[in-house]
Amino acid sequence: MYSSETVIGLGTPSVKNKPIEQLVWPEEGLHAIPDWVYTSDDVYAREVERIFQGPTWNFVALEAEIPNSGDYKRSYVGPTPVVVSRAEDGSIHVFENRCAHRGAEFCRHTRGNNTEFVCPYHQWSYDLKGNLQGIPFKRGVNKLGGMPRDFRNEDHGLKKLAVTTRNGVIFASFTHDMEPIEDYLTPEILKDFDAVFNGKKLRILGFYKNELPCNWKMYHExxxxxxxxxxxxxxxxxxxxxxxxxRSAMVADSKRGIHGTMASAKSDSLYAAVDADKKKEMRSFHEGMVLKDERFLEYVKEFDSEWSVTMQTIWPNLIVQREMNTLGIRHIVPNGPNSMIMLWTMFGYEDDTEETTRHRLRQGNLMGPSGFLGLEDNEAMKFVQEGVRRSVTDRSVLKLDSENIGTADSLISEAAIRAMYKHYREVMGF
Ligand SMILES: [Fe+2]
Structure with a gap:
């Protein structure tokens, strides 16, 4: 016996992979999403060019990951490998992880500290700001070979990105005349972003990494x-x-509709009282379950916020998670139309007590690749990707709270997803 996955795995080409000229958005407008946004190689290539390499601020690192000069981290802008580096003067630099000579992805360690970057292939070396500093045998040997006389190191540094920071969070862009990060994020989104990144120094608690067999946009959705x-x-x-x-909220930024905050305030009691009529609508409700360790769900109020949970989607590649006292960011790395890599960084604050750190780590089991909550999303998105790739039906329905695009007054709404696709269609030309 074979499971359906064994017969037609996600490694097989999508059946919905037409050339981009043949793709037309459905006549339902924002009340439908065509499957090809998740399955087309051409669409993916255009997304990389117009979104990730276009006028967007992309998350690359937390400053706490590279606190000292010489510290570096290997990171990604969209699928493009970059290096985040702290130079001798404390400034932060982001450049492509591609040797200017023959294109090797020269930085091979996830994190580290060094005084220069040296490509392993021909040992071209770069300073901490990405400038080319040395080429072996530049003048040849015995006056034979070598670079031409007019070769200037200044013209052959690593490709540099624009860099900005907001309270310890580092963003980069291939566009060098980007608006300030505060304007990009908008006041509505900054409110909850700044509740987490409030200027206190962060303490990194750990990392997760997993691949999800789904399109990167599904995570935003x-x-x-x-x-x-x-x-x-x-x-x-x-x-x-x-x-x-x-009490809850689903906020979309009013400037472009691409960023969001999903917020909620937990019930006062540990075990929820659920009305009989709501139970009927929620098949996932199970009566009589208890926690062995009730400390797990304690909420210590520590943030300047009315919410116990805020999950922020920052376009195009960042999720900021504040789930009660467990804090983390999720860095989305798209990996072709049918796959994405999720890089998680869990953190607390430098002045946390050992007890607070234990609490954050314990509660961190809610999230992560196999967290009590994260697990189910991973599975659901995999099911959606399988469904849209191999079916005859060619679109999904997006009609909840149908007249609304953007911030929603109700949880029974898809208005924030529609706002994202409104912007997406403009940028992508669909
Ligand atoms: Fe979920």
Whole structure:
């Protein structure tokens, strides 16, 4: 016996992979999403060019990951490998992880500290700001060979990106005349961003990395989709973190509609009281489950915010997670139309007590690749990718709260997803 995955795995080419000239957005407008946005190689290539390499600020690192001069981190802008480096003068630089000579991805370590970058292939060396400093045998040997007389090192440095920071978070862009990060994020999004990144120094607690067999946009959609939260996530409902009827919000930025904040305030009691009529709508509710360690769900109020949970989607590649006292960022690295890599960094603050750190780590089990909540999203998005790739039907329905595009007053809404696709269609020319 074979499972369906064995017969037609996700490694097989998508059946919905037409040339881009043949792709037309459905007549339903923002009330439908065509499957080809998730499956087309051409669409993916255009996204990389117009979104990730276009006028966007992309997350690359937390400053706490590279606190000292000479510290570096290997990172990504979209699928493009970059290096984030702190120079001798404390300044932060981001450049392509591609030797200017023959194109080798020269930086091979995830993190480290060094005084220069040396390509392993022909030992071209670069300073911490990405400038070419040395070429072996530049003048040849015995007056034979070598570079031409007019070769100037200044013309052959690494490709540099624009860099900006906001309270310890580093963003980079291939566009050098980007608007300030504060304007890019907008005041509505900054409010909750700054509740987490409030200027206190961060302490890195650990990392996760996983591949999701789904299109990168599905991760944004998942966190702009408050509808699924109480339906998919038993844990949220059973333990009162989010029950239909709790105070909550789904905010989209009003400038472009691409960033979002999904926010909620947990029930006061540990175990939720769920009305009989709501139970009928929530098949994931299970009666009588108890936690062995109730410390797991303690919420210590420490943020300048009315919410116990805020999940922020920052276009195009960052999720900021504040799930009660567990803090983390998720860095989306697209990996072709049918796959994405998720890089997680969990953190607290430098002045946390050991007890607070233990609490953050314990509560961190909610999230991560196999977290009590994260697990179910990973599976659901895999199911969607499988569905859209291999079916005859060619679009999905996006009609909840149908007249609304952007911030929603209700959790039973897809208005924030529509706002994202409104912008997406403009940028992509669909
Ligand atoms: Fe979810």
């Amino acid at each position: 998942n966190l702009k989709d408050p509808y699924h939260a109480t339906l998919l996530h038993s844990f949220l409902v059973v333990f009162g973190l989010l029950v239909a009827g709790n």
